[in-house]
Amino acid sequence: QEWAQRLRLSASKLLLPLSYAAILGGTCTLIGTSTNLVVDGLVQEKGLPAFGIFDVAWVGVPVLLGGAAFMLLISRFLLPNRASMASQWEDAREYHVEMLVAKGSPLAGRTIQDAGLRNLTYGFLTDIQRDERLFTAVGPEMTLQEGDLLAFVGVPECARELQRINGLQAAHGGAHKLGLNNHQRHLVEVVLSPEFPGIGRSVKETGFRTRYQAAILSISRNGKRVPGKVGEQCLKVGDTLLLETSQQFVEQYQYRRDFMLVSPLKDSTPPDFRRAPVAVAVLVAMVMANVLGLASTLEAAMFAAGLMIALRCVTVNRSRMNVSVNLPVLVVIGASFALGKAMESSGAAAWIVEQVIPEGGLSPFMALVIIYLLTAVFTEMITNNAAAVLVFPIAIGVAEQLGVSPMPFIVAVMFAASASFMTPLGYQTNLMVMGPGGYTFRDYLKIGFPMSVVVAVISLTVIPMVWGF
Incomplete structure (x- = not known):
């Protein structure tokens, strides 16, 4: 919003690309979005190898580059030009x-x-x-x-x-x-x-x-x-x-x-620039500890948070003020886990697999496309985490029926669940910019549909190359 004022632009020209960039950037690492962590937890429950912090970057970086190219070259012609809610x-x-x-x-x-x-x-x-x-x-x-x-x-x-x-x-x-x-x-x-x-x-x-x-x-x-x-x-x-x-x-x-x-004045505490190098060093140490296998993602993150307080990069009171637990999101995720388990134990997931895979069978790639599209449709109607949990047992079932590795299907669920561009409901950042940017549902559909196509094409092309069937 500040850049929009500074450049005399409507905030609607910048805020939706900001949301899309946050989504695309989150797909590059395991900790970039909660969806990746949720899917990784489901993978470990199945006894499969856990993802490393940069394993998904093989697909995430091409997706980020392709999505960024679309935003820079095409989206400027599709974005609305509306007055921001911010007063001059x-x-x-x-x-x-x-x-x-x-x-x-x-x-x-x-x-x-x-x-x-x-x-x-x-x-x-x-x-x-x-x-x-x-x-x-x-x-x-x-x-x-x-x-x-x-x-x-x-x-x-x-x-x-x-x-x-x-x-x-x-x-x-x-x-x-x-x-x-x-x-x-x-x-x-x-x-x-x-x-x-x-x-x-x-x-x-x-x-x-x-x-x-x-x-x-x-x-x-x-x-x-x-x-x-x-x-x-x-x-x-x-x-x-x-x-x-x-x-x-x-x-x-x-x-x-x-x-x-x-x-x-809200948020008027000046930053303490003297502690900035220390904070950056702690962040790098956290990432390296996970990459080198010295600690899990949770252990590295918790240790880094403790170091930030111990080294006075942030005070205990301010860290407590900035920690917020979004109870509705946690309830939705928890309920989604229960629903996913129910689908698996009741046979609903197996029934859906039978409907998805015809009697003559499908090629693994076509099955991968179907799983991706199914997840993408769910994530536009419910939250990204809930969509991932619901489709995960279906993806595992499809892989078992075809007798192939489940990893391509799991990664497809991971990326399709995060690729929510067509509605403000599928991803939190889309909803955050809706009011300040003055966007309507039509704006999301007009820009989000071609963006979803670009991301889908790149993801479905790269995933089988990295995780073979």
Whole structure:
């Protein structure tokens, strides 16, 4: 959505390709989608060899490349051009935010364009102060230096956007002066009431940071930015202050008479870039441990999660906040396992196999096509995991009746269950982008049908080459 705003495009041109790319990328590894893990569990229950983390990449990578080529070359002509639900920021409160190129910043020596400051989503760079010189006409090729003071104009989200750029820090009294760790820092907007004790006095005179344990990043008055140094601004009733403070600030001052309104900005905690190399190293170690057979996927993932907390890449509280158990999805998967077991034990799966395979018999490849199409139809009507569980015993039965290896049929179920492009119901990411992109069922069918054909052709061509009958 931010890229769409930045490029002046409708979000509907980007969000559905985003969903499709997430689906295609998930097929490249065992842990890329829950469907692969579910099928792998069913495989192990049958006593067959478990999949390695990159075993499915033999099919997943060609599928990803083919699907990406389709999206880049064809889908642009099929995607709708609808207005996004996201409001435009031009009518929002406007702030003047100053950021400093910190000492040792990776931005030093890079141009404005290379630093990603030319096309911000929620604001724009107005000028740069370097020592005693002020540059007002800032071109994209201007090189940044340590100690540069950058002035930005934008909405409240502009400060959050700037915080996420490695190498920038608040110029005037940021939260680092309050002794707050990164995970404790949040952005909050407050509106000054007539009972605020500092009305008619400058920010510096009120001792705002010491009194409220909050740093003022910018001041907006009547919806317009107040330029100049924050500490020298005279505060008035109705001024809206953009603060960087702790999470407890909202609870403490939400009902105090000092402020008429206290409004926290969602997801405004700045990332701690110092821990990024450690987090990447843990991720690589997790993948390698599984690839080398030192640990199972579950063991490697659990150990990596523990390391992330132990090495302070994430706090215990934040990890607890970000862990969510989607109970309806778990119930559907659990019920699907029970239904799949019932189909197998009741003979329903065997009956379906008899209907699918005619008396004269079928070639293994034609049977593979039928299994793939059957799974693809199911996954568009129910969840991808449920479709995989339901068709799995049928695929095993077909392989047994034909006297061939079940592996090609199992992999076909795995990929067909994930290849949900024609409806918003088959895969979670399709449903996630439906509202923000303003899509209709017709849009999914118009783009998803040719995408499904492309993926099916590639999958059915490559699977027998890797897993022979």
